[in-house]
Amino acid sequence: MTPVDPTEVANRAAALRARIAAAGGDDVTVVAVTKTFDAGAIDAAIAAGFNDVGESYAQETLAKLPDVTGTPRVHFIGQLQRNKVRRLAPHVDVWQSVDRPELASEIANRAPNARIMVQVDISGEATKAGVDPQDLAMLLDHSRELGLEVIGLMGVAILAEPEAARPGFRRLRSLVDTHGLRHCCMGMTADLEIAIDEGSTMIRVGTQLFGERVQR
Numbered sequence: 001m002t003p004v005d006p007t008e009v010a011n012r013a014a015a016l017r018a019r020i021a022a023a024g025g026d027d028v029t030v031v032a033v034t035k036t037f038d039a040g041a042i043d044a045a046i047a048a049g050f051n052d053v054g055e056s057y058a059q060e061t062l063a064k065l066p067d068v069t070g071t072p073r074v075h076f077i078g079q080l081q082r083n084k085v086r087r088l089a090p091h092v093d094v095w096q097s098v099d100r101p102e103l104a105s106e107i108a109n110r111a112p113n114a115r116i117m118v119q120v121d122i123s124g125e126a127t128k129a130g131v132d133p134q135d136l137a138m139l140l141d142h143s144r145e146l147g148l149e150v151i152g153l154m155g156v157a158i159l160a161e162p163e164a165a166r167p168g169f170r171r172l173r174s175l176v177d178t179h180g181l182r183h184c185c186m187g188m189t190a191d192l193e194i195a196i197d198e199g200s201t202m203i204r205v206g207t208q209l210f211g212e213r214v215q216r
């Protein structure tokens with residue numbers, strides 16, 4: 001896991017806030033994505049005013065959290081195998097990447113009444129994670145019947161030029177409205193302005209806050 005310089009994170013945080021303000025996103029929640037960075041990155045995020053942090057890898061998350069000094073709200077945003085849920089359950093506040101009924105069931109077993117988001121495939125590429133939009137209503141019903149609190153939808157746009165993300169973002173926002181949900185979690189370092197323009201309520205930002213990630 002890569003260490004960070006807290007002063008640099010503070011400077012990057014100011015630049016991020018300027019970008020968000022310029023995009024008209026003053027009410028947007030920032031999830032600071034600390035994957036591949038060490039426990040100090042989580043504390044640096046908290047010091048910079050970001051209490052919501054995003055993690056993508058189960059083993060890495062479990063390894064670093066004991067070394068965190070502060071008390072972040074942990075959003076799990078990565079693809080998740082069912083057998084990882086039990087150990088993560090005491091640490092995760094929002095399960096953002098729920099994309100299939102079996103995973104929702106396991107979360108409901110291990111973390112009753114947990115807060116979740118359903119990840120929707122807005123990439124238009126069959127390879128991306130997320131439930132197919134046509135199966136969304138069923139997964140929402142299933143999750144609610146299990147007692148899970150569905151707080152919104154999340155999506156990851158295609159990795160192309162930022163403007164290519166717009167149709168997918170618009171689609172996700174319209175699904176959030178159709179289902180009367182609170183959060184529309186979309187937008188990352190490269191495309192956060194477009195996401196905010198399309199009605200994001202929560203962005204997930206790694207590179208802008210912590211610098212380039214070293215390949216795992």
Ligand SMILES: *Cc1c(COP(=O)(O)O)cnc(C)c1O
Nearest residue numbers: 033077188189190204205206207
């Ligand atoms: C890594 C990751 C991010 C952060 O991406 P950046 O481009 O570094 O801001 C956001 N969302 C998900 C699902 C991720 O895996």
